Amino acid sequence: MGVPAFYRWLAEKYPLVVADVIEEEPVVIDGVKIPVDTSKPNPNGLEYDNLYLDMNGIIHPCFHPEDRPAPTTFDEVFQCMFDYIDRLFVMVRPRKLLYMAIDGVAPRAKMNQQRSRRFRASKDAADSAAEEERLRQEFEREGRKLPPKSDSQVFDSNVITPGTEFMAVLSIALQYYIHLRLNNDxxxxKIKVILSDANVPGEGEHKIMSYVRLQRNLPGYDPNTRHCLYGLDADLIMLALATHEVHFSILREVVFTPGQQDKCFLCGQPGHLAANCEGKAKRKAGEFDEKGDEVVVPKKPYQFLHIWTLREYLDYEFRIPNPPFEIDLECIVDDFIFMCFFVGNxxxxxxxxxxxxxxxxxxxMAVYKKEFRALGGYLTDGSKPSLRRVEHFIQAVGSYEDRIFQKRARLHQRHAERIKREKAQARRGDDVEPLAQPDSLVPVSRFHGSRLASGPSPSPYQQSECVGRLDNGKGTSGRPHKVPRLSSGATIGAAIVEAENSFETDPQENKEEFKAKLKELLRDKSDAFNSDNPEEDKVKLGEPxxxxxxxxxKFNAKTPEEREETRxxxxxxxxxxxxxxxxYYYEGVCSWQWFYPYHYAPFASDLKDLDQFNISFELGHPFKPFNQLLGVFPSASSHALPEHYRKLMTDPNSPISDFYPTDFEVDMNGKRYSWQGIAKLPFIDEARLLDEVKKIEHTLTEEEARRNSIMADMLFVLLSHPLSASIYTLDEHCKQLKIKERVEVKERLNPELSDGMNGYISPCAGDPHPPVFRSPVASMEDIMGNQVLCAIYKLPDAHKHVTRPPAGVIFPKKCNWRI
Incomplete structure (x- = not known):
């Protein structure tokens, strides 16, 4: 499900579901930053009990940020993550629990998407590196100096996958951060902190949802627990709805704002129009201005999306005139979630x-309301779809297919023609300069080497700093540059020389233009409208x-018999x-091994005779981390695996070398940009892969074996927390046991001591209370006099998810709105 598309649809259709976050900022007194006191009431007027962090939405923005220089070391990534979590904590201020969930090994159904993403990332990185080298040589030929390329630990974002050394060090860094904050903030x-790292199987958001579901309706659970979940995926909204917890908010960066498109056409920055443009290059955090002061870039704003308001909208939206039975909002919510699966997951x-x-x-939604009486009931019953009703519903949707495809073809044709016209105009130079210039801007000549090409001379009586473009004859970024101040006696030629000299001797400014130009070139290269040999649309949806x-x-089914069998x-x-x-959304994984074995989906009108299917699943077991790496990594990322595993990926004679093609077809499938296409990679044969792994697993070192193992969540509390006595007592009872025996011991939590949290604790393998916690980050100090205790945390026993708000819940006051 495309995040911007779904979030935009939701926020535009149901505007009151989102509320801007009010942030308190640290105060600086005499040059000393005083952090926000998060023990004070939340300025947003909401007090949350539990904050859940889907850590993927933190790791990736810190690994390859958009608003600051890219990090070059893992330590820089970790420090960025600490700042990121601090900021989220200040916004939410949980009073009972902070749950940090990193993606562990995923079900096989997700691994195919991961494999596609990582192969695409590797291919894009190789294309980018080649284009970067070509552009670097072009800059050097023109005498434009660039800072030398620096070595970086973060050159391959694919290492953000369970089993890599980066993920192992990340776990230690986060344990250090937890100890640091519990000891000092x-x-x-008073809070408990749970860390579920990459050695705990399951996707981060689904580990969080398992925790929420399994706490509900147990002794001591507060039905009015206030939950807040941070993450970047659109499906978090669906997952939160599926819990049937009323007091639930999603926290995320603002995806779009109504005025987002109002950017200056000269410099491409928001906040002003061309008439007020000063021609300043976009600055990033971590850069410095002429005075040596660090540039402060405005922080991205955040929003809460309140699930209780969305439930209210859905209750209003799905009013059925003269319904055949009394409508149950909880069943409507489940059916809405199920319907949304058809638009993407x-x-x-x-x-x-x-x-x-x-x-x-x-x-x-319109078809659902129209067909509701004929359906005879809801599409779903908890986690189970009624396939007979689903067929009736999706067939009704399928009746619109011809019209949908015909309209899409018309719009696509118009769009393609408009893009071609714009590109043709750009090639002719029709839009090099705006037709009308505001008075505050002076058109300045473009430069071809040192030769004046065209355009009137700026008058000394007009503003002294004006915006122009530099063009060396081999392409221009179109980025505005300041032209030196002209005195009344100055000549245009002198200004040209001065501008060129200033430009050539500023490697940092050249670097920014280089990056902008590279980004533009890569985007243009991925644009199907720029291709000399555009992919032919052989399917022609909408035509007979x-x-x-x-x-x-799409399926290589040539004869009518093959097509019917394939369908x-x-x-x-x-x-x-x-x-x-x-x-998966309602009960958790029902099969670790199941996956959809095709690259394409059927049409809505194809979903017939569904109630004849006898569908069942076998649970199986998750992959080990290294096995998943073999299943999702391209050979270019083999450096993140142990030596013998690497050879399985890179040796041409490897029995599974066919799993790692260096090139592969990308079917644009009617899309414009290459990253939107479908990577037609071979599916992994699990049996073959595991057979080869068995032969080399014995070669792992102790540290590699630990990275390749399945572990459990870690629970951290201060010595002053009521749970600390239980942890200490359990550890004392198990001191004489071996490590493997200790892990098997588990003690049921008393919810009266844990703020209503249920589950089990086990003693950790090492010291639960080290007096000193060594810093894994070079620039940060060790923690002395540590007051934090650690234990292993295990979820409550599995029980059926009740798809209703728990007894005793107090529903929020309804909004004053009308759709």
Whole structure:
């Protein structure tokens, strides 16, 4: 599910679901930064009990940030993450629990998407490196100096995958951070902290949801617990709805604002229009101005998305005139979640019929309301879809397919023609300068080497600093540059020389232009409209025969018999996928091994005879971390694996070398940019992979074996916390046991001592209370006189998820609005 598309749809259709976050900033007194006191009431008027962090939404922005210079060491990444978590903590101020969840080994259904992303990332990195080297040589030929390339630990973002050395060090860094804050921050004093690192199987957000679901309806659980979940994925909204916890908020960066498009066309920056442009290059955090002061870039704003308001909107939206029975909002919520699976999720390919940007969710809701009486009931019952009703519903949606495809083809044709016109105008130079210039801007000549090309001379009586473009004859970034101040006696030629000299001797400014130019070149290269040999659309959705052509082109089914056989199997596997995803959202993994074995989805109108399928799943076991790395990594990322595992990926004679193609087809599938296309990679044969791994697993060192193992969540509290006595007592009882025996021991938590949290604790393998905690980050100090205790935390015993708000919940006051 595309995050910007879904979030935009939701925020525009239901505007009151989002609320801007009020942030308190640290105060600086005599040059000393005084941190925000998070023990004080939350300025947003909400007091949250639990804050859950989907750490992927923190690791990636710190690993390759957009608003600051890229880090070159793991330590820089960790420090950025500490600052990031601090900021989120200040916004939310949880009073009972902070749960930090890093992605562990994923179900096989997700691994196919991970494999596609990582192969694409590797291919894009290779293309980028080649383009960067070509552009660097071009700059050098023109005498424009660039800072030398520096070595970096963070050159491959694929290392953000369970089992790598980076993820192992990250776990230690976060344990250090937790100890640091618990020992020193008054806002952390009374909370419990759970760290679920990459050695705990499961995706981060689903580990969080398992925790929430399994706490509900147990003794001591507060039905009015206030939850806040931070993360960047759109499916977090669906997962939060699926918990049926009323007091739930999603925290995330603002994806868009209504005025976001109002940017200056000269410098591309928001906040002013061209008439007020000063021609200043965009600055990033970590850079310095002429006075040597660090540039402060405005922080990205954040929003809360309140689930209770969304539930209220859905209650209003799904009013059915003269319903055949009394409508149950909780069942409506479950059906809404299920319907949204058709517009995209991480486990099934996108159904060609439905696009969020084309109003697909509105269509699904309209069809649902229209067909509700004929359905005879809800589409789902908790985690189980009613396949007979699902078929009726999706067939009704499929009746619109011809019109959808015909309209899409018309719009695509118009869009393509408009883009071609704009590109042709750009090549002719029609839009090099605006037709009308505001008085405050003076058109200045473009430069071809040192030769004046065109344009009037700026008058000394007009403003002294004006905006122009530098063009060396081999392309221009279009980035504005300041032209030196002209005195009344100055000549244009002198100004040209002065500008060129200033430009050539500033490697840092050249670097910024270099980066901007590289980004522009890579984007242009990925744009299908720039291709000399654009991919032919052989399917032609909307034209007669589109379905037959689709199965022939996408599934290589040539004859009518092959097409029908393929269609039936695709529909069966897709229906399995719908059942698997629904179970995953409501009960957790029902099969670690199941996956959808095709690159493409069926059409809505293909989903027939669904109630004839006998669908069942076998739970199985998650992959070990190194096995997942073998399953999702391209050979270019083999450096992150132990030596013998590397050879399986890089040796041409490896029995599984076919899993690691260096080049692969990307089907644009009607999309404009290459990253939107479908990477047609071979699916991993699990049996072959595991057979080869068995032969080399004995070669692992002790440290590698630890990285390749399955572990459990860690629980941290201060010595002053009521739980500390239970942890100390348990550790004392198990001191004489061996490490393997200690892990098997578990003691049920008393919810009266744990703020209502249920589950089990086990003694940790090492010292639960080290007096000194050594810093893994070179620039940060060791923690002396440590007051933090650690234990292993295990979830409560599995029980069925009750898809209703718990007894005793107090519903929030309804909003004063009308749709």
């Amino acid at each position: 008054p806002g952390w004093e 991480d486990f099934l390919p996108h159904m060609p019929t439905l696009e969020i940007r084309e109003g697909a969710i509105n269509l699904l 025969g589109w379905k037959e052509r689709y199965y022939e082109e 039936k199997d695709v529909v069966l596997r897709y229906t399995e996928g719908l059942c698997w995803v629904m179970h």
